[in-house]
Amino acid sequence: MGGRGRGSRSRTQRKHFRDGRENVWKRPKSDGTSSDPNSNSNSENKTHWKPFSTQNSAFDEYYKEQGIVTTEEWDTFIEVLRTPLPAAFRINSSSQFCEDIKSQLENDFMNSLKAETTDGGEVEAIRPLPWYPDNLAWHSNFSRMQLRKNQTLERFHEFLKLENEIGNITRQEAVSMVPPLFLDVCPDHFVLDMCAAPGSKTFQLLEIIYQSTKSGSLPDGMVMANDLDVQRCNLLIHQTKRMCTANLIVTNNEAQHFPGCRADKNGSKASEMEIEPQISQLLFDRVLCDVPCSGDGTLRKAPDMWRKWNPGMGNGLHSLQIQIAMRGLSLLKVGGRMVYSTCSMNPVEDEAVVAEILRKCGGSVELVDVSSELPQLVRRPGVRKWKVRDKDLWLASHRDATKFQRCHILPSMFPSGKSYVAPANKDLEHKNDAIVISEDGIQLTEDTSTEDLIEEISDLPLERCMRIVPHDQNSGAFFIAVLQKLSPLPAIQEKPSKKRSLFKKNPELQEKLSDQVTRDNSGLEPDSRDVAVEKFSEAATEADLIADEPDEADMEPDPSSISNQDDSEETKAVVNGETNSGKAVGKRKLQLQGKWKGVDPVLFFKDESIINSIKMFYGIDESFPLDGHLISRNSDKNHVKRIYYVSKSVKDVLGLNFQVGQQLKIASVGLKMFVSNLHAILALLFSVLLFFSKAAVIAFSPFPLILRPERQTSREGAATPCSFRISSEGLPVILPHITNQILYASPVDFKHLLQYKTIKFADFVDAEFGVKASKLMMGCCVIVMRDSQTMSDPIKVDESTIAIGCWKGRSNLSVMVTAIDCQEMLERLSFRMEAEKGSSVQENKFNVDELKLNGVSKVEESETIQLAADA
Numbered sequence: 001m002g003g004r005g006r007g008s009r010s011r012t013q014r015k016h017f018r019d020g021r022e023n024v025w026k027r028p029k030s031d032g033t034s035s036d037p038n039s040n041s042n043s044e045n046k047t048h049w050k051p052f053s054t055q056n057s058a059f060d061e062y063y064k065e066q067g068i069v070t071t072e073e074w075d076t077f078i079e080v081l082r083t084p085l086p087a088a089f090r091i092n093s094s095s096q097f098c099e100d101i102k103s104q105l106e107n108d109f110m111n112s113l114k115a116e117t118t119d120g121g122e123v124e125a126i127r128p129l130p131w132y133p134d135n136l137a138w139h140s141n142f143s144r145m146q147l148r149k150n151q152t153l154e155r156f157h158e159f160l161k162l163e164n165e166i167g168n169i170t171r172q173e174a175v176s177m178v179p180p181l182f183l184d185v186c187p188d189h190f191v192l193d194m195c196a197a198p199g200s201k202t203f204q205l206l207e208i209i210y211q212s213t214k215s216g217s218l219p220d221g222m223v224m225a226n227d228l229d230v231q232r233c234n235l236l237i238h239q240t241k242r243m244c245t246a247n248l249i250v251t252n253n254e255a256q257h258f259p260g261c262r263a264d265k266n267g268s269k270a271s272e273m274e275i276e277p278q279i280s281q282l283l284f285d286r287v288l289c290d291v292p293c294s295g296d297g298t299l300r301k302a303p304d305m306w307r308k309w310n311p312g313m314g315n316g317l318h319s320l321q322i323q324i325a326m327r328g329l330s331l332l333k334v335g336g337r338m339v340y341s342t343c344s345m346n347p348v349e350d351e352a353v354v355a356e357i358l359r360k361c362g363g364s365v366e367l368v369d370v371s372s373e374l375p376q377l378v379r380r381p382g383v384r385k386w387k388v389r390d391k392d393l394w395l396a397s398h399r400d401a402t403k404f405q406r407c408h409i410l411p412s413m414f415p416s417g418k419s420y421v422a423p424a425n426k427d428l429e430h431k432n433d434a435i436v437i438s439e440d441g442i443q444l445t446e447d448t449s450t451e452d453l454i455e456e457i458s459d460l461p462l463e464r465c466m467r468i469v470p471h472d473q474n475s476g477a478f479f480i481a482v483l484q485k486l487s488p489l490p491a492i493q494e495k496p497s498k499k500r501s502l503f504k505k506n507p508e509l510q511e512k513l514s515d516q517v518t519r520d521n522s523g524l525e526p527d528s529r530d531v532a533v534e535k536f537s538e539a540a541t542e543a544d545l546i547a548d549e550p551d552e553a554d555m556e557p558d559p560s561s562i563s564n565q566d567d568s569e570e571t572k573a574v575v576n577g578e579t580n581s582g583k584a585v586g587k588r589k590l591q592l593q594g595k596w597k598g599v600d601p602v603l604f605f606k607d608e609s610i611i612n613s614i615k616m617f618y619g620i621d622e623s624f625p626l627d628g629h630l631i632s633r634n635s636d637k638n639h640v641k642r643i644y645y646v647s648k649s650v651k652d653v654l655g656l657n658f659q660v661g662q663q664l665k666i667a668s669v670g671l672k673m674f675v676s677n678l679h680a681i682l683a684l685l686f687s688v689l690l691f692f693s694k695a696a697v698i699a700f701s702p703f704p705l706i707l708r709p710e711r712q713t714s715r716e717g718a719a720t721p722c723s724f725r726i727s728s729e730g731l732p733v734i735l736p737h738i739t740n741q742i743l744y745a746s747p748v749d750f751k752h753l754l755q756y757k758t759i760k761f762a763d764f765v766d767a768e769f770g771v772k773a774s775k776l777m778m779g780c781c782v783i784v785m786r787d788s789q790t791m792s793d794p795i796k797v798d799e800s801t802i803a804i805g806c807w808k809g810r811s812n813l814s815v816m817v818t819a820i821d822c823q824e825m826l827e828r829l830s831f832r833m834e835a836e837k838g839s840s841v842q843e844n845k846f847n848v849d850e851l852k853l854n855g856v857s858k859v860e861e862s863e864t865i866q867l868a869a870d871a
Contacts, residue, residue, distance in 0.1 A: 054082040056306050059296070065394065066386050068345055069469060080471040084143035085300035088129070088174040088475075089160060091136045092203075092243075094210040095168045096732075096799055097828050102135060104831055109156055116142070116152060126156075129174060131377035137177055139474075144301075166824045167242025172200040173301070175468050175478035178377065179290060179341040180204045182370055182482050187212055187219040189285035190649065194255040194328050195292060196225035197232035199239030205288065206243045215799035218733065222247040222649040224284075228254055230667075237668045244729040246671035247647045249654075251664050252599075255291075256323035259663035260331060261656050277655030285336045287328040291321045293342035293349050297477030300470060311389035314346035318413055321353045322360075329357070329365060332485045337368070340481045345469070347386035348413050350479040351462045354382070356412040357483065358460050364489050368482040369464045378472040382465030382481070385457045388413045396455045415458035591635065594662025602654060602666050605630035605643055610724065614674060617722035617777070619740030631670045644670030645730060673730035677723055677779065720779030726805055728817055731782065736797045741781040741808075743772055750785040751829060753806070754822045758814045776808045780816070785829075802829075 060078070063069075069077045091101050105126065113125035125142070128135040142150070147157045163169040180201050185191055185208045196202045202225040213219045225240065225248065227233050233252050240248055253259060261282035294313035299305050325340050332338050340357070342349050358367060371381075388395040390409055395401055399420035401409045411419040465481040593599040605611075611626055620626070629651055631644040646654065646669060657664045726734060745753070749764050764770040773781075784803040802825070807814045815822065 054303055054306050056309055059309050062311050062389055063345065066347060076471050077469065081299050083300065084145060085476055086474060087140040087142060087144050087147060089138055089169045089171045090177060092168050093136055093207050097168055100828055100831055101163060101168055105138060113156060131374045132177060139174060162824055165820060170200055170203050173476050175476045176200060177204060178478060179288060179339045179480055180208065181374060182480060183286045183288060183337055183339050185209060185286050187221055189221040191221065191223045191286045192284040192331060193223060193225045193288045194258065194324060195227060195290055197227040197236040199236040201288060201290060202240055203243055206245050206248060209247065218246055218647040220649060222647060224249045224251060226251045226253055226255060226258060233667045244671060246645050246733065247650060249650055249666060250668040252667045253665050256320065256327050258327055258331060261660045261663050263656060263659050277652045277659060279652050279656055282653065282656060283333045284331055285333055287332050287338040289325050289328040289338055289340045291324050291342055293317060293344040294346060295343050297343040297345055300476055314344060314348045318348055318352065318410065321349060322356050322412065325353060325357050326360060329361065329485060330489055334485050334487060336485050338483045340483060342479045344479065345477050347383055348388060351382050351465060352413050354465055354481045355458055355460050355462060356417055359417050362490050364485065364487045366484045366486055367461055367464045368484050370482050379466040379468050381463040382467060384462050385415050385455055415456040593666065596665045599665060600633040601635050602669055603632050604628065605632045607637065613722050614724055617740065618738050621737050621739060624734060624737035641676045642672055643674040643724065645673035646670040671730050671733065672727045673734065674724040675727050677720060677725055721777055722779055725780035728805055728821065731803060731805055735803055738782060741776055742784065743769065743781065744784050744786045745769055747785055750783065753783065753815050754826050758812050760812045773808065773813055778808060781806050781808045
């Protein structure tokens with residue numbers, strides 16, 4: 001699931017992450033040593049690896065009592081939970097090949113996979129999910145293990161891997177696709193994904209805001225994806241980079257303390273790099289609150305969880321989930337919508353959290369009835385009664401908890417949410433009397449016998465929540481609640497904890513503790529489910545230490561205190577390459593992003609000479625604004641290797657962040673638009689050398705022959721009028737606005753470029769195209785494929801236009817696209833050409849495997865001849 005809060009970690013848990021965790025998925029070596037941690041390692045009789053046990057008596061007892069499913073369907077429920085989860089994936093609706101991929105699935109794979117045996121006895125091998133709009137999400141009845149091991153499914157598996165890596169599809173659990181659909185996102189919305197890693201839902205949100213956007217333009221909205229863990233942030237960045245968007249900011253902040261970035265109107269500007277924002281506070285139209293949870297809804301894909309699961313895991317996460325949800329509501333605009341979701345079936349993590357949110361917010365937040373939306377999605381209403389399990393005891397009400405249990409069993413875990421305090425009078429205690437704290441703060445004394453306890457039932461409309469269970473539609477389990485903010489949240493007057501009071505008095509202590517927790521996270525595993533289970537299994541004992549939710553005003557950090565920290569002696573010492581102890585930290589100085597140490601800065605790129613050279617070289621018209629939209633991540637202005645482009649909405653957020661003292665810790669921002677020629681060429685040559693590492697060009701060419709062209713190409717890069725090329729990621733956005741360095745190739749020549757990577761001007765099939773290419777200026781150029789019917793230049797650029805970036809050398813054109821992008825584009829072109837001919841896709845499919853075998857040798861031959869000519 002998403003990011004996790006620092007406030008819920010104990011020393012034991014942090015030590016656990018530093019020491020690392022056992023890899024339970026790793027099979028043993030050939031010596032037959034068992035991977036079962038419960039087995040005796042000293043035993044002489046070593047056993048082989050065995051499948052994970054899919055039984056847990058505590059799980060059965062817990063959910064039978066909670067009544068999540070009826071007694072009659074319990075056996076079916078458990079039986080499905082013990083089977084592997086079928087694979088599912090989603091087509092990227094903003095991809096230019098979206099319709100091609102959908103057509104290939106419908107006309108090719110659905111027919112070719114009919115004869116294959118599937119799990120669960122379903123007739124169709126693959127099918128679109130009926131509840132997902134426009135047939136963009138697909139369900140495969142093959143498990144991931146089947147796809148990897150079955151040789152007859154190899155072509156389908158290779159298709160999924162390739163398209164997923166390119167970004168045309170996203171492999172994602174089916175129920176995980178549900179929460180973003182209920183957000184009702186529009187292209188102009190500001191969306192916050194509070195606990196975003198690993199990023200599949202973030203990718204889905206980006207697809208939605210781009211869905212109705214024309215090619216070459218950017219939506220007015222943006223998505224801010226946040227996660228606390230640094231390593232999971234990197235996974236999030238890797239996932240979302242496939243989208244190639246300028247409307248995304250990835251942050252690395254605590255979800256429950258996410259900064260609101262409220263500008264001080266009377267304050268001075270934070271730095272000279274600031275761009276005047278048009279917003280004064282960071283508020284969102286939509287918030288996705290997919291909180292960390294115990295994750296028992298993922299048992300089908302994480303069977304190791306069967307042995308780990310216990311009821312205390314959900315109890316320990318309850319307080320953190322409330323804090324994150326309340327923070328999300330405070331960042332939500334009035335009239336906005338928030339979706340709270342978990343991959344847990346536990347009511348303590350689901351309905352209990354939603355009920356507490358509604359109680360805290362009064363009438364300012366409404367639980368929305370969405371039963372009429374996505375009618376084909378099979379879901380069940382939320383429950384209004386449940387119990388709390390603490391070790392071996394069932395608790396129907398907070399009054400049942402002992403004095404010691406009340407340290408970690410909270411009133412909000414129960415349906416009524418009422419607090420019961422044991423009386424000080426020992427005589428009353430023997431009579432089982434308790435003081436009841438009602439919602440209006442009035443103390444009521446009740447004399448209730450334990451034999452007459454009545455199970456609590458919530459008076460809130462929790463049936464408007466929804467729970468998806470595995471056996472209803474052969475999926476995982478999920479919980480979703482849709483909340484709408486009707487008015488500003490009431491100020492919650494609660495006594496702050498000593499811990500937070502100490503932080504407010506001593507901000508330096510807060511900074512040091514935050515840095516310590518960040519360092520402790522360096523050993524975290526990327527698997528969200530296992531991390532959540534291991535991390536919070538002992539958290540129940542410290543639930544009372546978590547601070548109560550402050551009101552909206554108190555939750556905003558003090559901008560003045562943040563800006564003052566930038567000038568601290570500690571920061572200056574780090575900038576100079578020293579620590580407080582005076583020891584050097586290494587040759588590379590730590591980067592600074594405001595108060596955040598060791599993070600690349602975010603700077604508006606304002607070098608007019610470079611910007612003007614880019615405009616003139618590529619003929620970028622005024623309809624595409626560059627000023628104020630370019631970002632660099634290097635504080636050394638003379639060594640900027642990459643320039644990123646951001647949309648207007650992201651630019652405004654960055655300007656506000658500068659104004660408030662850079663409260664957001666930004667891990668990634670913007671779309672990589674321009675890359676330094678020298679850096680790009682060296683990277684390309686390195687990838688080419690890797691590509692040829694097993695080819696004949698390495699075996700039969702002398703080593704100096706490999707090095708000589710690199711020096712010559714570097715000189716070519718330095719001699720070009722513009723020192724920056726257009727990146728492949730940014731090309732679709734800037735393509736409609738380019739008037740120079742652009743050529744239109746026939747499908748045959750375009751296909752040859754993809755296949756052979758480098759072609760001499762005289763070797764193009766279209767001789768006129770070769771002449772035009774030779775007249776281009778040295779450096780980066782753009783090659784657009786013409787339709788077979790359209791032979792005139794220029795052509796109209798739209799969402800179906802296919803283009804690649806190339807390098808114009810002295811005697812040839814070289815493709816500056818990765819090998820996997822070339823392979824995928826050849827696949828798409830082949831499918832389109834054969835679809836136009838009206839022939840069978842299966843019979844006349846372009847032989848990509850033969851292309852990879854023969855293409856390598858042809859590329860080697862072409863490259864070897866070119867290297868010899870240059871030498």
